[in-house]
Amino acid sequence: MKRLFIIVIALMALLCVHAAAEGGLRIVATDFPCYDFARQVAGEYAEVTMLLKPGTEAHAYDPTPADILAIGEANLFVYIGGESDAWADSILSGLGGDCPRTLRMMDCVADLVEEDEGESHHHEDGGPEYDEHIWTSPVNAAAMVMAMGNALAEIDPENAGVYAASADACTDQIMAIDGEIREIVDDASRKILVFADRFPFIYFTREYGLDHMAAFNSCTADTEPSAQIVMALIDKVASEQIPVIYTIEMSTQAVARTISEETGAKILTLHSMQTVTQDEFDAGESWVSLMQKNAQALREGLQ
Ligand SMILES: [Zn+2]
Numbered sequence: 001m002k003r004l005f006i007i008v009i010a011l012m013a014l015l016c017v018h019a020a021a022e023g024g025l026r027i028v029a030t031d032f033p034c035y036d037f038a039r040q041v042a043g044e045y046a047e048v049t050m051l052l053k054p055g056t057e058a059h060a061y062d063p064t065p066a067d068i069l070a071i072g073e074a075n076l077f078v079y080i081g082g083e084s085d086a087w088a089d090s091i092l093s094g095l096g097g098d099c100p101r102t103l104r105m106m107d108c109v110a111d112l113v114e115e116d117e118g119e120s121h122h123h124e125d126g127g128p129e130y131d132e133h134i135w136t137s138p139v140n141a142a143a144m145v146m147a148m149g150n151a152l153a154e155i156d157p158e159n160a161g162v163y164a165a166s167a168d169a170c171t172d173q174i175m176a177i178d179g180e181i182r183e184i185v186d187d188a189s190r191k192i193l194v195f196a197d198r199f200p201f202i203y204f205t206r207e208y209g210l211d212h213m214a215a216f217n218s219c220t221a222d223t224e225p226s227a228q229i230v231m232a233l234i235d236k237v238a239s240e241q242i243p244v245i246y247t248i249e250m251s252t253q254a255v256a257r258t259i260s261e262e263t264g265a266k267i268l269t270l271h272s273m274q275t276v277t278q279d280e281f282d283a284g285e286s287w288v289s290l291m292q293k294n295a296q297a298l299r300e301g302l303q
Contacts, residue, residue: 025156028074030085031058032276033135036287038078040170041148045159054281058084058274074100075155081106082132101155108147109140113202115218137203138178141287142171173288180295181208188302194237196256197247200272215255225255237263244301246270268297
């Protein structure tokens with residue numbers, strides 16, 4: 001396996017020489033937020049590829065040799081730089097130099113949040129592991145879009161004005177939703193979200209000063225929470241008469257159904273946008289359209 005990896009890297013180094021020759025930019029993005037922001041900003045000026053195919057679990061993803069080749073042929077490679085695409089760093093260092101140009105989104109936002117210490121997550125080099133779901137905060141999402149605009153302007157200066165204009169337009173849409181969410185939270189009678197699921201929303205809840213309780217501390221792919229935690233969630237929902245419990249996209253909803261049966265709470269989805277289903281992808285869902293739905297689900301849950 002390691003040998004295959006080295007061969008692919010060597011092949012990539014050859015391909016890089018030819019990468020920028022043909023017209024139109026080629027952007028390779030790891031997950032849905034990177035993909036969506038790339039296509040929003042680049043529009044018709046680039047062909048954008050998403051490595052994490054619709055319906056794929058982000059946290060279990062590993063690149064195929066074809067993916068690695070696509071990265072080598074790209075004019076721009078966009079990734080988060082967190083746990084799910086940690087593989088990218090070894091591919092990029094294997095390549096050396098500046099081929100392809102890269103945009104690491106975790107470098108573009110302020111105040112990263114460390115993974116919960118209770119989860120046994122440690123980075124290979126022993127440093128702190130940061131929660132990767134930065135885009136769940138609209139403020140971070142806007143920063144990512146602006147970074148995308150700047151990266152594209154550097155790569156393709158001729159069309160810099162186009163990228164700046166579309167980055168501005170996209171940022172305006174994102175900040176309009178941000179304003180809407182702030183209003184919802186200001187008017188809310190409660191400030192807690194109960195997740196009967198994994199929890200990829202730490203940047204979101206922190207941005208709006210919301211508390212949370214979740215079956216899992218983070219977004220690891222665990223499927224069975226402890227009975228103790230489920231009991232604690234049921235107690236919380238029942239004692240505070242919380243009307244809504246949340247799940248995330250592509251959830252089995254098993255924990256949520258248990259809590260709902262005990263408490264009568266309604267189950268709603270907050271979409272983390274890390275990955276989309278094939279249906280959502282085909283319907284043209286975007287960060288903006290999905291966050292719009294999240295805002296509605298939030299309004300109902302904070303009543
Ligand atoms: Zn996740």
